[in-house]
Amino acid sequence: MTPIEQAESISSKLKLNRVSLKNFLTTQGILIVFIICLAGFSMFSDRFLSEENIMTVIRQASMIGIIAIGVTVVIIGGNLDLSVGSMLSFATVLVVDLHDKIGPTNAIIVMFAMTLLIGAINGLLIGYMKLNSLIVTLAMLSAIQGITLIYTGGQNVDIANQDATWFAVFGRGFVGGIAVPILMFAVLALCVHFVMRYTSYGRRIFAIGGNPTAAVYSGIRKSRCVFTTYMISAFSVGCAALVLGSRVMGSQNNVGQGYELLVLAGIILGGTSLMGGAGSVWKTVIGVLILGFIQNGLLLLGYPYYTQWLVTWVIIIVAVWLDLANQRKRLFTSHS
Amino acid sequence: MFSKIALSVGIASVMAFNVAAAETVRIGITQNNVGVDSYQTTYEKAFIEAANADENVEVVVLDAGGDVARQIGQMQDLIQQRVDAIIIWPTNGQAVIPAVRQAKSAGIPVIVTNSKIADAGMDFIAAFSGPDNIRQGAYSAEMMCDALDNKGQIVQIAGQPGYTTAIERAKGFEDRLAEACPEVKILETQPGDWNREKAQRTMENFLTKYDHIDGVYAGDDNMGVGALNAAKAANRDGIIFIGATNFAVGYEAMERGEYYGSVYQSPVDDARAALQTALDVLAGKDVPKLNYFDTPKITRDTLSQFDKPVF
Numbered sequence: 001m002t003p004i005e006q007a008e009s010i011s012s013k014l015k016l017n018r019v020s021l022k023n024f025l026t027t028q029g030i031l032i033v034f035i036i037c038l039a040g041f042s043m044f045s046d047r048f049l050s051e052e053n054i055m056t057v058i059r060q061a062s063m064i065g066i067i068a069i070g071v072t073v074v075i076i077g078g079n080l081d082l083s084v085g086s087m088l089s090f091a092t093v094l095v096v097d098l099h100d101k102i103g104p105t106n107a108i109i110v111m112f113a114m115t116l117l118i119g120a121i122n123g124l125l126i127g128y129m130k131l132n133s134l135i136v137t138l139a140m141l142s143a144i145q146g147i148t149l150i151y152t153g154g155q156n157v158d159i160a161n162q163d164a165t166w167f168a169v170f171g172r173g174f175v176g177g178i179a180v181p182i183l184m185f186a187v188l189a190l191c192v193h194f195v196m197r198y199t200s201y202g203r204r205i206f207a208i209g210g211n212p213t214a215a216v217y218s219g220i221r222k223s224r225c226v227f228t229t230y231m232i233s234a235f236s237v238g239c240a241a242l243v244l245g246s247r248v249m250g251s252q253n254n255v256g257q258g259y260e261l262l263v264l265a266g267i268i269l270g271g272t273s274l275m276g277g278a279g280s281v282w283k284t285v286i287g288v289l290i291l292g293f294i295q296n297g298l299l300l301l302g303y304p305y306y307t308q309w310l311v312t313w314v315i316i317i318v319a320v321w322l323d324l325a326n327q328r329k330r331l332f333t334s335h336s
Numbered sequence: 337m338f339s340k341i342a343l344s345v346g347i348a349s350v351m352a353f354n355v356a357a358a359e360t361v362r363i364g365i366t367q368n369n370v371g372v373d374s375y376q377t378t379y380e381k382a383f384i385e386a387a388n389a390d391e392n393v394e395v396v397v398l399d400a401g402g403d404v405a406r407q408i409g410q411m412q413d414l415i416q417q418r419v420d421a422i423i424i425w426p427t428n429g430q431a432v433i434p435a436v437r438q439a440k441s442a443g444i445p446v447i448v449t450n451s452k453i454a455d456a457g458m459d460f461i462a463a464f465s466g467p468d469n470i471r472q473g474a475y476s477a478e479m480m481c482d483a484l485d486n487k488g489q490i491v492q493i494a495g496q497p498g499y500t501t502a503i504e505r506a507k508g509f510e511d512r513l514a515e516a517c518p519e520v521k522i523l524e525t526q527p528g529d530w531n532r533e534k535a536q537r538t539m540e541n542f543l544t545k546y547d548h549i550d551g552v553y554a555g556d557d558n559m560g561v562g563a564l565n566a567a568k569a570a571n572r573d574g575i576i577f578i579g580a581t582n583f584a585v586g587y588e589a590m591e592r593g594e595y596y597g598s599v600y601q602s603p604v605d606d607a608r609a610a611l612q613t614a615l616d617v618l619a620g621k622d623v624p625k626l627n628y629f630d631t632p633k634i635t636r637d638t639l640s641q642f643d644k645p646v647f
Contacts, residue, residue, distance in 0.1 A: 056544055154370065155377060156558070156647060158585055255531065306497070
């Protein structure tokens with residue numbers, strides 16, 4: 001090998017390294033942001049990376065995370081679900097209120113039935129009747145909040161004997177030293193991740209989100225696919241309601257208010273495209289955790305909680321911008 | 337001929353009005369947002385019951401649904417209907433002032449209930465009737481001093497930022513605490529938005545952040561019980577919990593001995609006080625501008641003197 005050849009080979013190796021590093025930076029940018037956040041907060045608070053705190057944050061994030069997994073599927077399919085916050089209020093009120101009236105098992109069954117019914121209505125209107133998902137779920141957001149208020153007449157609902165019910169396991173229980181909400185979050189994430197990644201059903205969702213026309217021409221039943229995504233999202237809300245109801249052992253009418261935005265924030269932060277056809281459950285999990293750690297970190301540093309919103313959304317905008325820049329291969333666009 | 341008829345109709349209506357005035361008074365009420373929480377729902381029920389119990393009172397009950405524009409419209413409707421007095425639970429203490437002024441210039445006395453209107457509007461109202469949130473905060477501070485023997489470190493979970501009730505309670509609590517037991521320090525204050533789950537989350541973070549917490553003051557019992565849930569889950573014993581607006585869940589926690597005290601504020605008393613203030617104004621009594629109904633301290637020891645709240 002001549003010196004020139006040697007030099008060329010070294011330089012091409014270096015170039016390769018540089019490319020793969022750049023590639024890593026741009027594709028896994030969100031993971032890097034996550035690590036920077038963790039490192040930054042841990043410098044200022046010695047509590048931040050304690051096992052206790054990490055477990056607290058993940059447990060708190062798991063409710064938003066559980067819902068975000070379901071909504072991620074809807075978004076990959078090219079639609080939106082803004083009704084999850086109201087649905088969460090309704091489902092939590094229902095399961096808590098019925099707990100003392102018909103027993104925990106029946107309450108859970110009724111709650112899931114009603115939640116899935118709402119999911120089915122969303123799915124029918126959006127999947128089969130082809131209505132715009134933003135409008136339908138926004139309407140559902142108000143309608144379900146109204147139903148919740150009518151159902152309770154404005155009263156809070158509570159579980160009378162908190163210490164005696166096995167219902168406590170969902171929000172307060174531990175299995176093998178790990179909090180049950182975290183386990184539910186992890187199991188749901190793994191299952192949905194597997195389905196989306198390795199089954200033909202998952203591929204079909206990506207197809208209808210990415211290119212609906214092509215998907216339909218290739219024989220995918222789009223209506224049915226969209227319908228099922230709303231059932232998954234409704235099911236995830238039901239799971240979150242179990243955790244929330246059991247954790248608080250009571251519910252207000254508007255307990256889920258604003259969750260739709262937190263869920264969306266986590267998903268967007270993770271890098272799932274709102275245009276559909278791209279994204280992953282794994283990224284959503286990271287996004288939701290970042291959100292949780294930022295909020296917790298700012299609180300540990302003693303900032304009032306509204307700064308969380310400011311910081312969170314600044315990070316989201318930056319994340320979306322980096323994502324877009326990566327697609328365009330440059331940081332700024334110019335009209336040429 | 338025509339003028340004669342007009343005159344007689346006029347006389348008849350004046351006579352009718354006089355008779356009506358002697359027997360019944362019509363009072364219109366426009367509420368903030370009934371159905372959104374237990375307190376307001378119970379308030380409305382109690383108000384209608386109190387009015388029905390008095391056969392000389394006829395009420396027009398309206399609800400603004402939390403919407404300022406709708407409330408202003410309702411004020412104008414009530415003015416059009418020529419009710420004898422208007423009770424308003426302001427959706428927004430600033431925005432309703434023009435409508436209140438309109439009522440005053442139409443000769444209809446306005447009674448503000450539960451939440452105050454801004455100072456600029458005080459000249460246009462006949463009276464305010466409601467709880468004294470600053471005093472409630474002070475009461476909670478006094479209970480905290482007693483419970484901690486004047487020494488310790490506490491955290492505060494306040495109501496929704498921007499709400500008058502939240503601001504006044506926090507102020508009353510902080511001022512009185514500094515005065516009554518300066519050895520009790522507030523480590524940190526964070527809002528819990530009147531939301532039990534939010535308060536629970538906030539408390540979990542406090543428990544991670546501070547190894548030693550002697551007491552928690554929450555802006556209402558709903559949040560206080562959320563904080564209690566968090567402490568129980570983390571096995572942190574010996575923390576004193578004090579709230580305000582005693583809720584049924586707070587009452588029960590006091591029965592179990594897990595919750596130290598609260599301030600007893602009954603929506604039934606609130607509603608009755610509003611109606612009574614309106615009647616006093618109409619009867620021409622000398623009514624003070626600010627009428628606070630009694631909201632006593634309630635602790636584990638005095639629990640038996642109070643009925644369990646219905647909300």
